[in-house]
Amino acid sequence: xxxxxxxxxxxxxxxxxxxxxxxxxxxxxxxxxxxxxxxxxxxxxxxxxxxxxxxxxxxxxxxxxxxxxxxxxxxxxxxxxxxxxxxxxxxxxxxxxxxxxxxxxxxxxxxxxxxxxxxxxxxxx
Amino acid sequence: xxxxxxxxxxxxxxxxxxxxxxxxxxxxxxxxxxxxxxxxxxxxxxxxxxxxxxxxxxxxxxxxxxxxxxxxxxxxxxxxxxxxxxxxxxxxxxxxxxxxxxxxxxxxxxxxxxxxxxxxxxxxxxxxxxxxxxxxxxxxxxxxxxxxxxxxxxxxxxxxxxx
Numbered sequence: 001x002x003x004x005x006x007x008x009x010x011x012x013x014x015x016x017x018x019x020x021x022x023x024x025x026x027x028x029x030x031x032x033x034x035x036x037x038x039x040x041x042x043x044x045x046x047x048x049x050x051x052x053x054x055x056x057x058x059x060x061x062x063x064x065x066x067x068x069x070x071x072x073x074x075x076x077x078x079x080x081x082x083x084x085x086x087x088x089x090x091x092x093x094x095x096x097x098x099x100x101x102x103x104x105x106x107x108x109x110x111x112x113x114x115x116x117x118x119x120x121x122x123x124x125x
Numbered sequence: 126x127x128x129x130x131x132x133x134x135x136x137x138x139x140x141x142x143x144x145x146x147x148x149x150x151x152x153x154x155x156x157x158x159x160x161x162x163x164x165x166x167x168x169x170x171x172x173x174x175x176x177x178x179x180x181x182x183x184x185x186x187x188x189x190x191x192x193x194x195x196x197x198x199x200x201x202x203x204x205x206x207x208x209x210x211x212x213x214x215x216x217x218x219x220x221x222x223x224x225x226x227x228x229x230x231x232x233x234x235x236x237x238x239x240x241x242x243x244x245x246x247x248x249x250x251x252x253x254x255x256x257x258x259x260x261x262x263x264x265x266x267x268x269x270x271x272x273x274x275x276x277x278x279x280x281x282x283x284x285x286x287x288x
Contacts, residue, residue: 025200032207040247041218044203044263047244052200078145088241088248095249095261111220111259 011067015060022056025049039098040110043091050087055080131170136162177231181285188282195243195278203244206264219265220249223272224257227280232287236279 007015025048032045058076065073102110130136143158144150206216227233237248240260250259262271 025204028204028207032203035207038218040261041263043247043261044245045207047242048200048203048207051196051242051244055196073148074145075148078142081142084242085238088238091241092237092248095247099249099259111222 007064007067011063015064018056018060018063022053022060025053025056029053040095043095047087047091050083054083130163130166132166135169136166139165175230177287178229179286180288184282184285188279188286191278192239192243199243199245203263216263217265218261218263221260221262221265221268221271222257223260223275224255225276225280226256227284227288228256229284229287232283235283235287236275239279240275 029045029048029050032048033042036042036045058080062073062076099110103112106112139162140155140158143161144154147154147158209216225233225236227236233251236258237251240246240248245263247261248258249261252258260271260275265271
C-alpha cells in the first residue's frame with residue numbers, strides 16, 4: 001500500500017469518498033437489520049450493502065488499482081455481476097421460505113396464496 | 126457446429142469472464158477459457174432450458190440506466206427509513222399483489238431480479254395460474270401506485286425485450 005503516496009490528490013479523495021460511502025451504506029444496512037421490527041422488513045436492510053454499498057467499494061477499488069498500476073483493472077466488474085445475480089436469489093429464497101411458513105401456520109400477517117384465499121371467500125358466503 | 130456450441134452467447138460470456146479473471150489474452154488463457162466456455166455451454170444445454178428470445182435490445186441501455194438510477198434513489202430512501210429516529214411508527218410495510226401480463230420465464234426472472242435488487246422491494250411469490258406476483262414493500266403508501274410503477278416502469282420494457 002506504499003504506492004498510495006504517489007496517488008494524485010483528486011484521485012485519493014475520490015477513492016476515499018467512494019470507500020467511505022460504500023462502507024457507510026453497508027453499516028446502515030447492518031443497523032437496519034437490528035432496528036427494523038419484522039422479518040419481512042429486515043430482508044430489505046442488507047440490500048443497501050449488496051447494491052450501492054458494494055458498487056461504491058468496487059468503483060473505489062477499480063480506480064485505485066488502475067491508477068497505481070497504470071492499466072485498467074476490471075476484475076471488479078465480475079464481482080459486481082456475480083453479486084447482482086446471486087443476491088436476489090438468496091433474498092427471494094429467504095422471503096419465500098418465511099412466507100410459506102407463515103401461510104401454512106396461518107398467522108394472518110401475510111396474504112394467503114390466491115387459490116386458498118378464494119376458497120375461504122366461498123366459505124364465508 | 127450447431128451441436129458443438131449450443132449457447133454461443135453464454136459461452137462467449139464465460140470466456141470473457143475467464144479472460145477478465147486471468148487478466149491476459151495469451152494463447153494459453155484463451156485456449157483454456159474456450160475449453161471451459163465449451164464445457165459450460167454443454168452443461169447448460171443438458172439442463173434443457175426453454176429458449177430465450179431476445180427482441181428489441183435497443184430498449185436495454187435505457188432500462189439499465191433506469192435500474193441504476195432507481196437503485197441509487199431507493200438506497201437513499203431505505204437508509205433514511207433506517208436512520209429515522211422515530212423508528213417508523215408512521216411507516217407501514219406490507220404486501221401488494223400485482224397482476225402481470227408478462228409470461229416469458231426470462232422476463233419474469235429479470236423483473237424479479239430488478240425488484241429484489243432495488244432496496245425497499247422484495248419479490249415474494251408468483252402465481253403462474255393467475256399471472257400475479259406478490260411484492261413486499263418496505264414503505265407502502267399506496268398499493269395502486271406500486272402496481273402502476275411495476276407495470277409501467279419495468280414490465281412494459283421487459284416485455285418489449287423478451288416477448
